[in-house]
Amino acid sequence: MIIVMKSGATPADVDRVVSKVEARGLKTHLSTGEDRTVIGVIGHDPFSLRDAFTHDESVEDVVRITKPFKLSGREWRSADTVITLHGGVQIGGGQVVVMAGPCSVENEEMLLETAHIVHDAGGHILRGGAFKPRTSPYSFQGLGRAGLAHLAKARAETGMPVVTEVMTPSEVEFVAEAADIVQIGARNMQNYDLLREVGRQPRPVLLKRGLSSTIEEWLLSAEYVLSQGNYNVILCERGIRTFETATRNTLDIAAVPLLKELSHLPVIVDPSHGTGKWSLVHATARAAVAAGADGIMIEVHPRPDEALSDGPQSLTPQNFAALMPEIRAIAAAVGRTVAKPAAVTPR
C-alpha cells in the first residue's frame, strides 16, 4: 500500500497519517519528493486501510500494490490445475474438451437425442440446464429435479460426464449428486452464499463470468469456492455486456491469455452465449481454441427453431458435426489435441 499525500500537505499532515498507519501495527517508509510526500506502508496489505484516508484532505490517493486474490493466483500455485472427470476426461491439460448440449433439458426424449448427437460427433461432456435462470417470470423455468433424472439417463447411455447449473444453496446437494461438474451461471457469479456452498462439496465447479464482472472480481469469486476447500474450479468466459447490440454479448477473447497469466485454473469459452447468434459460433469457437482455451461449451439443439430457450444461438446437429474438425485443426495448430469422447462407462 502506498499513500500519496497532496502537494500542499504539511509535515504535521504527514505525521498524522503515519501515526494512523502505525497504530494498526504497520510500518511506514517516507519518500519526500519535490512537490509531495509518498508514504510506503510495509507489512500486511489490508483492504480497510485503503479506505481509511478518503476523508483526510491532505491525502491525494491510496494505491494498492498487491493482487487481492491468493489461492486462484499463479503466485500461489504456478503449475496449471488439471481436473480429471469420470471416464478420464481431463480439463486443463494438453487436450481441448468440448462441452455441448441443449440450453434447457426440455424432456427426456430430446435430451437423449441431443446427447447422442453430441457424443457421435465427438463431444466430451454433456451440458443441459434443469434449473434455468430466466429474465422473465413468464418464460420456461426448466424441469427442475425431473431434468436431473433425464441427465442421469443420458449420462448412463452415452458415458459422457454431465455439467448442469445450480441456482440456489439449498439445491446444491442434489444437483451435485447428479452432475459431474456443477455450474454457477453468470447471474450468480456474485451469489456468495451459493459460492460458499459449492465450495463445500466435492464436484468440480464451472464458474461463468458475470455479465459485467472484471477479471479481478471473477477470480475473487473463484476464491470464495477455493477458500472453502474445493480447488477444482473451471473459469468460463461467456461474453460481457457492452454498448454493442449486434451481438448478445461481447466475447472477451483476451480474457483467455490474461487468465492464463494470472491464474492456474482451467479456462473454457462459451461462444454460444458469447455471441448469441449461431452463425457466429464456428468462428468464435475456433478463436477461443487459438487463444489458448482449454475447451469450449456449445449449445446444440436437434431443432433450434423449436427450442424453449436460446434457439437463436444453438447449433443444429449438422453444424455441430461440422464444427468438430475445425476445432481439431486449430487445436493441432496450437500444439494441442482433441481426445476421443468417453466410452460408455457409467460411474
Place this chain on the structure above:
Amino acid sequence: MIIVMKSGATPADVDRVVSKVEARGLKTHLSTGEDRTVIGVIGHDPFSLRDAFTHDESVEDVVRITKPFKLSGREWRSADTVITLHGGVQIGGGQVVVMAGPCSVENEEMLLETAHIVHDAGGHILRGGAFKPRTSPYSFQGLGRAGLAHLAKARAETGMPVVTEVMTPSEVEFVAEAADIVQIGARNMQNYDLLREVGRQPRPVLLKRGLSSTIEEWLLSAEYVLSQGNYNVILCERGIRTFETATRNTLDIAAVPLLKELSHLPVIVDPSHGTGKWSLVHATARAAVAAGADGIMIEVHPRPDEALSDGPQSLTPQNFAALMPEIRAIAAAVGRTVAKPAAVTPR
C-alpha cells in the same frame, strides 16, 4: 410480434412461415411491400415465437411490439403505488423519504450512535447491512443475525423503520421478521429463487438495480416479486457499470423519470453507491430529488475513515446534517415535502 421476411423470400417461404405461426394457434396478417413481405402476428405474444425463425434463411428479423412486463407496468396499474410503513412513513406519495445509516452494522454501539445521528438530522428510515455481499472472501462479511438484533434495538430506540439486505432464500424469514423493508442488493437482482422467496412474505421489498441491468430487466425482476403476490416493491437506482472509472458507478439519473413513465412503483436513488465518493453525494442527492425520486438512500458513518466497508462514500454526521436542508429546498422546488421523522413508536 412482426416477422420481417428477407427481400428475396419467395411466396413459398412466406407460406411456410405463416403455417408455422398458425400451427401455434395464432393468426397472421400479410403486408406485402415493394421489396419484402411483413407478417403481423395477431394474438398472444409469446417469447418463444421470437426465437422460432433464427435458423430460417428467409426471415430477416422478428420484432416484439409489446412490453414484456405486466404487473409492474403503468398499463396494468396507472396510479402510483404508495407504501405505508410502520410509524406512518409513506414511500411513493407526495413526500420525499430519506433512508440513511451505515453500510454495515459493525457493532451495537456504532449502530445506535448512527441511528440517533440520522434521526436527529431528520432521516426517516434506518439502513444498515447485517449480511454483506463482499467482492473478496477476505473482507468483513457482516455480523449476520447479531446485526439484525442491533437493528431491532436501534429501531426501538429511535422509532425509525429499518431496511436491511437479505442475501439468500433460507434467510428471508428471519430477516423479514427484523426488517420493515427487505432489501435485495444489486448483485442479487437476478437471483430468481431469492426474488420468489421475498415475493411470498409480507414486507415491502427494496430492489436495487443490477450493475449492468437494463431498465427492462429490472422491471422483469420486480415482476418476479409481484407475481408471487407481494405488490410492495420499491425500485432503487444505485448506478450502473460503465467505462468511466472516476466514479465507482455511473448514476443513471434519467432512470428516475423513465421508470415513472413505465411503472407505478416508487423509485428511490442511492447516490452513495451511485458515485462512490462522499464529496459527490450532496450534488447527486439533490439531482435525484429534482428528477422526481421518491426518496434517497445515504450511507452515513460516525467516523468514515474507520468504517469496515464503504467509508469512501459515507457522509460524516456533519455532512449528513448539512444535506437535509438541501433536500428540503429541492423537494419544495418540485412541489414535494420532506416529512418529520417518525416519533418513537415501536411496533
Place this chain on the structure above:
Amino acid sequence: MIIVMKSGATPADVDRVVSKVEARGLKTHLSTGEDRTVIGVIGHDPFSLRDAFTHDESVEDVVRITKPFKLSGREWRSADTVITLHGGVQIGGGQVVVMAGPCSVENEEMLLETAHIVHDAGGHILRGGAFKPRTSPYSFQGLGRAGLAHLAKARAETGMPVVTEVMTPSEVEFVAEAADIVQIGARNMQNYDLLREVGRQPRPVLLKRGLSSTIEEWLLSAEYVLSQGNYNVILCERGIRTFETATRNTLDIAAVPLLKELSHLPVIVDPSHGTGKWSLVHATARAAVAAGADGIMIEVHPRPDEALSDGPQSLTPQNFAALMPEIRAIAAAVGRTVAKPAAVTPR
C-alpha cells in the same frame, strides 16, 4: 511516479531500474518493504517513463501520482472561470444560463420562429447547427454557410448570442466569425487538429464530452484548446454510451460536481442528447441545475415531428416554456438565479 518491483526482484534488478530512471535525469528514493521494493521517482513526471518498464520482468507496476492535465485543473487556477458573452450573458458565475434552439438550422423561417420562441420564454443563448455530423451519409447534412447567415439574422433580431458547431479546421475561421461560442461536438472531442485550431481563435469554445470519453480525457482535450492560448472553454456533459438502450445515452450527472472539484471551467448539461427522449428532458434538466451545472442546452423545435434531425428529443414551444419556471425554482433552491435574456443589442 512510483515503480513497484515484483516480489522476487533481486537487488540487481532494482539497481538496473534505478539506473534507467536516473539516466533520464530523475532522482529516485527506495522504500524496501517485507516482500518487495518500491522506487519513488522524484522530479518531473513524464508520460514516457510510465511505459518504460512494461517489458522488464522484475517490475510489477508503474503508478502515476499526479494528474495529467494542468491548465484546466483547479491546482493551476482555483477560482471559477467566468465567461462573458456579447450582451453581458455570463457563464460560470452565479447565474444559470439556458441555451436552446433547434438541432439543425433547417431554413431561415423556422430558425427565426424558434429563436423568438426561445427568447420569449427566457432563454439566453441560441443554439442551432449549420454543419451537422450525421451517422449516415444519406441523412440531412446541414445547410452549411447558408445556415450561419440565418443564425446571424436570428442573432440580430433577438439579441441572443449564438452557439454553433464547427466540424473541421478549415471552417473554424468563418464559423467563429458568425458565432459567439464555437461548439466542438462529441464525435470531434478528440479531433486534435480541430481543437488546436479553435484554441487559436478568440471565441469561447463549448466542448462536448465524447460518447466514450473519460473525465480525464475530456479535460485533456480542453487542455489542447487552453494550451493554444484560448482559456474560455465551457464543458458540456451530453451523456455517455453504455449498455442501456432505453435512453439514447446515459447522462452522467455525477460528472457535474466532479468537474467542479477538478477544474475551474464552466460546466453545462445537454439533457436532450443526454436522454434522447423529450419526455425525459424536464426531469434531467432540473437534475442538472440541482447538481450544480452552470447552464443547460436544450433542443427546441416548433414542430418536432417535422424536424430534419433529433425530433424525438426536441421540446415543443409549449414544453420549453413550461421548463423555464422549473429551472428558475431549482436554481433558487441551490442559491443561483436565472437572468433575464439579453435585450436586442447586436454587436
Place this chain on the structure above:
Amino acid sequence: MIIVMKSGATPADVDRVVSKVEARGLKTHLSTGEDRTVIGVIGHDPFSLRDAFTHDESVEDVVRITKPFKLSGREWRSADTVITLHGGVQIGGGQVVVMAGPCSVENEEMLLETAHIVHDAGGHILRGGAFKPRTSPYSFQGLGRAGLAHLAKARAETGMPVVTEVMTPSEVEFVAEAADIVQIGARNMQNYDLLREVGRQPRPVLLKRGLSSTIEEWLLSAEYVLSQGNYNVILCERGIRTFETATRNTLDIAAVPLLKELSHLPVIVDPSHGTGKWSLVHATARAAVAAGADGIMIEVHPRPDEALSDGPQSLTPQNFAALMPEIRAIAAAVGRTVAKPAAVTPR
C-alpha cells in the same frame, strides 16, 4: 418501416398517422390485431420518417426493417472485395496479410531498423505513424511530414507497401502521396469531413473502428468513403471501450465473422491496441486469424521500453519473429495462406 400504434389508439388516430405518411408519397398497409394496429410503410425507407411520430401520443414505436448501409453491404455486392497493393500484396482474398511496424515513426534510423525486422520476419506491409493523435497535448505528437519521408525511404529499401494515418482533411493529399494505404484512426471514425476527403483520393483506406462505435455506425462511416467513389475500404477491429480495465480495450472478436456476413469489405484485426499488452498479442492475433480475419496489424519496436508511444503493447523483434509461424499455422488450419513478403520493387 413499421409504425406500431398504442393499444388505446382510435381509428381517428390511425387515420391521422396514415395521412401523414401518405403525404410523403409513401404507401401504407394496415394490420389490425387484437389490441393494436400496425401500419406497414411501403416504399423508400427514409430516416426522417422514423422520428416523425415521437410526439404523437397514439404511436408506440416506429421500427426500421432495412439496414441503413448500402454500398458497404453484402446485398449491394455479394463477392468479397479484394484490394491489390503495390508489389502485388492482396487484402481480402485467400491470403492473410501481416501489417507491422512501430506505433510512431520516431526517427529515420529506428524506422529503417524496424522495417527490416518486419520484412525479414515475413511481414507484408509497414505501419508507422507520422501524424499521431495523442490524448495529451504534452505527449509526443509525431514527426509529421518528416515522418512521411522516413516511411518513403523504408518503403524503397524493403519494397513493403506502407500504411500511415491521416488526421485532418488538409493533409490527405500529401499523406496519400506517401502511403499505399491511408489510415483513419479510431478517434476519427466519425470525422465526416475527413472521411469524405479520403473518399475522393485513390489510395485504399484502412478504417479503424471507433472506441465506442457499433458495427452499424462503423459500416456507415465506411459508407461515407464509398459514397465518394473510393470502394477500397479495409475495416480494422482494434478493440472497444468497456468496463474492463485489465486490458486497454476489449477486442471484439465476433466482429470479424459478423462483418463478413454483413459486408464484402476486407477485415483486419489490431491485437496490439485491442489488448494494450504485448504479452496478450500472440494469443489474440492467432484468434483473429482463426476467426476469419484477412490480416493483422501488429506494433513492433526494436526496444519497446524506449518507445515514444505504445511501448507496453509493442512486440520486440524476437517476439514478432516468433509470432509469424504461429500465424502461418492458424492460417493453414482455416484454409488460408500467408504469402512471402514483397520483394524490393519500388513503385
